[in-house]
Amino acid sequence: MQLFEVVTVEQAWGLLRPHLSPAVPREEWVPLERARQRIAARELVARLPVPAFTRSTVDGFAVRARETFGASESLPAILRVAGEVHMGQPAPGLPGAAALRIPTGGMLPLEADAVVMVEDTEEPGDGCVWIHRPVAPGDNLVRAGEDLEAGQPLLPAGSRLSPAALGALAACGWSEVPVREKLRVAVLSTGDEIVPPGRPLGPGQVHDINGPALTLLLEEDGACASYLGIVVDEADIVRDALSRALDHDLVLVSGGSSVGGRDVVARVISGLGRPGVLCHGLALKPGKPTLVAAVDGKAVLGLPGHPLSAQVVYRVLARQALAWAQGARYAGRPVVRHPVTRGLASRPGREEYIPCALEHDGRGTVARPLLGKSALISTLARAEGLIHIPLDVGGHAAGEMVEVILL
């Protein structure tokens, strides 16, 4: 078998990226109510000015500002109340020396240039309003188009559509939006010892963790994931399964990729098409036995069988590949910085990720590393983040700020 040098995550990403297809402009139009967390296929602009008309920001009286100049508690400006603005209806005209009652959000009459807050007025009951404080033109209103002019960019292409962003799009006249089609991703688990969740275990057998967990992560990240099941480490069977998987846009196969007697996946990939394996081994802990490959324009990632390693590689490489192939502007979850509760040693020359809990210590949030070789599954269940120790850093002292990827 061919031996590969260990490469950094950044180098691996550089090798993989040309084989992803960011330019494939498959878009579909979906109603706002089904577009949550989808990726905008193009720049989305305001289709209408926002607000669409000049609106009051208070309950009060629409006026010509100059008619209130000099008003005071002792010498109020007195204007006739000529009518009322109703929500959702065109504003009536505003005659001279008059005011119109207006609710918050009501449409200003063309002739008005300010609103007097109801708190600064008094109504003696004779059809007039006494104004105790002057307003300047523009007071207590938002002009048509002041937030967004029609045609003004609201969200760049590749934006992930949050509920708030979708609300903003609704306000700008959108009811359907053009989004990227979901990327179709195949998930395969390999290993002679792996059995599906729920199946009774024989001696030496373990349940498939990576298949279900990766499928769920992909769905969370907006892909259309297909779990193709478990294949044993035999070349013919792996070849059949991978051939089927290559009908998808991207393939994640876990297990079977550690450098040893079990490099079936690597050999099969090299036989399936060009260029085959791009690198095999990352300067990453956990996650070293990772295989990065491409077959005739389709990217294939071989993730380690070890569940924590598979999660780490998913987050540093697969999620990035997914975001890139979907044309998303940035990948996934926010990265935050918190002090770490204890010292962490690392070897310069490789990146390291350490699962952690996020706790409050009275002053703020701190990252508590979850260590211990054997607490793998319980750690997976409890971890809230992954502490990142970069390639060229030898570790962190207790109390130092560390970067945490939120899980």
Next chain:
Amino acid sequence: MQLFEVVTVEQAWGLLRPHLSPAVPREEWVPLERARQRIAARELVARLPVPAFTRSTVDGFAVRARETFGASESLPAILRVAGEVHMGQPAPGLPGAAALRIPTGGMLPLEADAVVMVEDTEEPGDGCVWIHRPVAPGDNLVRAGEDLEAGQPLLPAGSRLSPAALGALAACGWSEVPVREKLRVAVLSTGDEIVPPGRPLGPGQVHDINGPALTLLLEEDGACASYLGIVVDEADIVRDALSRALDHDLVLVSGGSSVGGRDVVARVISGLGRPGVLCHGLALKPGKPTLVAAVDGKAVLGLPGHPLSAQVVYRVLARQALAWAQGARYAGRPVVRHPVTRGLASRPGREEYIPCALEHDGRGTVARPLLGKSALISTLARAEGLIHIPLDVGGHAAGEMVEVILL
């Protein structure tokens, strides 16, 4: 109309909580692959020991540790290779003065108590292995049940099931899990000026933002949300719509709840059942005109019509209500702490939330407040977090740490 005192968010929550039904133990069993972000209905324990058998953590040779004691480069321990452990199969027996070849994850034979890493061995080709370094009992293996004993708690009741947690459950023998039934939440928008997204606007009309945005937020938070549409501010129509909405577990109605001429919702609620309105007005900016009510055991939240206010009240009150009623251990998104880029003034005696972007300034993440009265919709689209200024704080100086709710 009845006037209500402004109460704090905490007081409002205290008034509302008794009317939610946390005890309703409606659970359903769903397969792992459909349980993402659902709430565990009970404590979930390991159904199997993890690992289920003693496993090697390296590629190497399973041995009795004592047979390697004293081994060195110059004087290796020499053991016969009696066979091989195959993945997913029971381990063969281990005769004395012998070793078994074992892959990472392979099952240890009963007689073995350690594994020698392949890197510390040499095979001269005569059926023996030369061991250059001694191992102690327990080296390079994980004992059966070392991570989790069968019956040991893995996740407490009320846990939100992440992909990683679901992977861990798969490893512990679960294929279906008992989760809380989704809470059924009705969403209503009120206002004479509101029209559905996509409908052409007449003068004075605006598109419904809150209906779609709240529905999407509820789905993101794991509820089953029903958008019941827009109702005009007329008592009979609001009463009909609210009666239908009360078939659900929780009702969110936005707009129509500011203290002014438009308190139709408050009056209607008081007529629908007991106890009716619990409070009307929060010590919260934005979000003051919020109505908290309960009708015959169903909670009703009247959110402000202003979209940013509605989002804030959703996050401080509705999400908490949702989590409580679903029996979730904690509500929603993580809160992080970052330095703020500029000074922020606040009035002690009310909580304040300010939308912000999260940026990197070279040393770490900083929260940049998004201010400006008129940039409402564009701010909604761009905000990544909400800076929280607590009730009793008068503001923050530039550079001070602030609490940010991630959006």
